[in-house]
Amino acid sequence: MHASKGDRLVMHGRVVGKQDRVVEIIEVLGPNGTPPFRVRAEDGRETIMSPGPDTMIDHRRSPEPA
Template sequence: MRAHNGDRMVTHGRTVGDPDRVARVVEVLGPDGAPPYRVRDETGHETVVSPGPDTTVRRGPDDG
């Protein structure tokens, strides 16, 4: 997985009805875009993550 500042990390819900969680990458801590990443979620909370297989990266601006 590779990400850049400003990309969105989408962690998909694990069960039916569990919503996706979206966070914005605010800092890439690994070499050449690799994990870990400092991200900020919708509530403004920041944390450092090393995403798993249930997470995807969406580049560029929000889809709407």
């Protein structure tokens, strides 16, 4: 799994009715774009994570501030 700052991780819900969770990568801590990643959730909380097999990378970039 390779990602860059600004990419998003989409973690699919594993329980019926549970929505996908989306976080933005704010820092890549592994070599050459590999995990772990420092991420920010929609509510502003930050954490360090190594995504599991139910996670995909969305390479869309967040809009740049004006």
